[in-house]
Amino acid sequence: MGDRSGRLRVSNFSISLDGYGAGPDQSLEDPLGVGGEDLHTWMFATRAGRAMSGMEGGEEGLDNDVVAATFAGIGATIMGRNMFGPVRGAWPDEDWTGWWGENPPYHHPVFVLTHHPRPPVRMVGGTTFHFVTEGIEAALEQAMNAADGADVCLAGGAGTIQQYLRAGLVDELHIAIAPVLLGGGQRLFADGLGRLDGYACTDLVSSGTVVHCRITRTG
Amino acid sequence: MGDRSGRLRVSNFSISLDGYGAGPDQSLEDPLGVGGEDLHTWMFATRAGRAMSGMEGGEEGLDNDVVAATFAGIGATIMGRNMFGPVRGAWPDEDWTGWWGENPPYHHPVFVLTHHPRPPVRMVGGTTFHFVTEGIEAALEQAMNAADGADVCLAGGAGTIQQYLRAGLVDELHIAIAPVLLGGGQRLFADGLGRLDGYACTDLVSSGTVVHCRITRTG
Numbered sequence: 001m002g003d004r005s006g007r008l009r010v011s012n013f014s015i016s017l018d019g020y021g022a023g024p025d026q027s028l029e030d031p032l033g034v035g036g037e038d039l040h041t042w043m044f045a046t047r048a049g050r051a052m053s054g055m056e057g058g059e060e061g062l063d064n065d066v067v068a069a070t071f072a073g074i075g076a077t078i079m080g081r082n083m084f085g086p087v088r089g090a091w092p093d094e095d096w097t098g099w100w101g102e103n104p105p106y107h108h109p110v111f112v113l114t115h116h117p118r119p120p121v122r123m124v125g126g127t128t129f130h131f132v133t134e135g136i137e138a139a140l141e142q143a144m145n146a147a148d149g150a151d152v153c154l155a156g157g158a159g160t161i162q163q164y165l166r167a168g169l170v171d172e173l174h175i176a177i178a179p180v181l182l183g184g185g186q187r188l189f190a191d192g193l194g195r196l197d198g199y200a201c202t203d204l205v206s207s208g209t210v211v212h213c214r215i216t217r218t219g
Numbered sequence: 220m221g222d223r224s225g226r227l228r229v230s231n232f233s234i235s236l237d238g239y240g241a242g243p244d245q246s247l248e249d250p251l252g253v254g255g256e257d258l259h260t261w262m263f264a265t266r267a268g269r270a271m272s273g274m275e276g277g278e279e280g281l282d283n284d285v286v287a288a289t290f291a292g293i294g295a296t297i298m299g300r301n302m303f304g305p306v307r308g309a310w311p312d313e314d315w316t317g318w319w320g321e322n323p324p325y326h327h328p329v330f331v332l333t334h335h336p337r338p339p340v341r342m343v344g345g346t347t348f349h350f351v352t353e354g355i356e357a358a359l360e361q362a363m364n365a366a367d368g369a370d371v372c373l374a375g376g377a378g379t380i381q382q383y384l385r386a387g388l389v390d391e392l393h394i395a396i397a398p399v400l401l402g403g404g405q406r407l408f409a410d411g412l413g414r415l416d417g418y419a420c421t422d423l424v425s426s427g428t429v430v431h432c433r434i435t436r437t438g
Contacts, residue, residue: 017394017420017432018408019238035414175236177396177430179423183414189237195254195402201236204398206425213236213398 006144006151007171008078010161011070014039014210015175015189016182021158024184028086031099038180042210043067052105062207066174075147077106078139080160081114084129090116097121098129109146111139113160136163158188165196170217173199177211225363225370226390227297229380230289233258233429234394234408235401240377243403247305250318257399261429262286271324281426285393294366296325297358299379300333303348309335316340317348328365330358332379355382377407384415389436392418396430 015021016039023033030036043049047058048068058064081087085096098104107126118131132139143152154164164170175188198219205212234240235258242252249255262268266277267287277283300306304315317323326345337350351358362371373383383389394407417438424431 017434018412019406177423179420179432181408181415181418181420181434183412184410187238189400191403193237193402196400199400201398201400204396204425204427204430206423206430208423211396211423211425211430215236215400 005149006075006147008140008152008154008164008169009074010154010156010170010173010175012043012067013156013161013173013175013188014043014178015187016178016180016185018181018183019187019189020182020185021156021188022186023182026185031086033182033185035180035182036185039176039178039182042176042178042207045209054103054105062205062212063209066176066212070153070174073151074108074153075150076108076143077110077153077155078143078160079110079112079155080157081112083155083157083160084112084114091118094118094121097123103127109143111143111146113139136160136167136169140164140169158186158190161188162190162193165193165199168198168217170199172217173215175213175215177213179210224368225294225366227359227371227373227383227388228293229373229375229389229392229394231262231286232375232380232392232394232407233262233397234406235397235399235404237400237402238406238408239401239404240375240407241405242401245404250305252401252404254399254401255404258395258397258401261395261397261426264428273322273324281424281431282428285395285431289372289393292370293327293372294369295327295362296329296372296374297355297362297379297383298329298331298374299376300331302374302376302379303331303333310337313337313340316342322346328362329374330362330365332358355379355386355388359383359388377405377409380407381409381412384412384418387417387436389418391436392434394432394434396432398429 023036026033045059046064046067048064050058087096103125104127109128111130111132114131117133121129199215200218202216203214242255245252264278265283265286267283269277306315322344323342323346328347330349330351333350336352340348418434419437421435422433
């Protein structure tokens with residue numbers, strides 16, 4: 001990452017009180033697992049979160065400020081293939097273009113980690129999905145180049161964030177702890193992830209609705 | 220629990236951001252596991268937490284208010300054997316009387332869950348350790364009788380709390396989420412504990428030092 005000037009940031013990644021970033025039994029009907037949508041209720045109550053999805057209205061205040069700050073200064077996004085869609089294995093066709101309709105809420109290049117090559121998909125509104133088969137460092141390099149000095153958002157899911165954390169490539173991690181119990185699913189801080197030496201919690205505030213925790217690389 | 224008038228409360232149970240109630244590699248030198256003492260730093264910074272251990276001074280404010288409220292209206296405590304001490308299997312002798320010296324910070328009857336009978340141990344300052352071999356419901360009944368209408372504190376560790384949660388016997392659970400990463404150890408919300416149907420998070424506040432989360436039986 002010789003010319004890396006932006007930071008790699010995880011933002012608004014919501015986990016339950018019991019530590020799950022997605023609920024159990026993920027499926028087409030429940031892409032976030034059973035109960036998983038409850039993790040994000042707080043975000044879609046905010047003005048910035050609603051605007052992201054083309055909706056009007058919403059609450060102001062701390063949660064809104066946090067969400068709004070998320071989108072400031074981001075020039076590209078990285079996500080795992082399971083966040084992009086439910087298709088597994090080789091792409092059977094070009095039909096699947098993400099969960100977000102024809103105008104996804106990114107409006108910049110999005111780099112999808114996959115083992116299976118696929119041509120880029122240009123969407124309405126500035127989002128282009130690029131499929132990266134060369135691994136997490138290649139995706140980061142391509143995203144940093146595309147962001148051209150701005151930050152890169154590491155969107156998820158949990159497994160993808162874990163890979164970047166293990167490699168020490170994440171600069172800042174904002175987690176929202178939502179007041180729900182999912183009872184199972186995919187953990188962000190899974191057993192075996194380790195102590196994350198070189199990272200520290202630098203901010204811990206509650207809006208009453210959700211807890212915002214900021215973990216920053218210090219070492 | 221026919222005559223049960225008090226509530227069973229978990230108070231000040233601290234977990235790390237990654238969900239551990241004790242660190243990895245518990246030992247005589249690290250009874251809370253490596254890094255586990257960091258979970259409780261916030262409590263021993265408060266006036267009430269320091270007073271509990273016979274120390275003067277300490278901070279006032281939200282954390283102190285929470286800790287002080289913990290001790291109000293408690294008439295008995297339940298704990299697992301591993302919280303009482305490191306001895307495993309049959310008691311070799313009567314030498315081990317807990318981690319807390321001759322005057323433990325309980326000052327009321329404490330019921331220790333164990334598979335191995337042992338006569339009660341009367342300490343200085345009003346604490347008596349009773350050893351219960353008939354299971355969690357028997358311990359709860361004995362503790363409620365001893366508390367005589369006051370509440371019973373379910374002290375820990377995580378495994379003991381899980382047993383009472385699975386049985387639906389906990390009335391209120393106050394968790395403190397500390398801004399540390401332990402990277403391993405014993406989870407409070409372990410995989411397999413389930414959704415805790417009938418419980419809900421009723422309060423979620425941060426002092427800036429630690430997050431206080433209150434989970435109450437609603438169903």
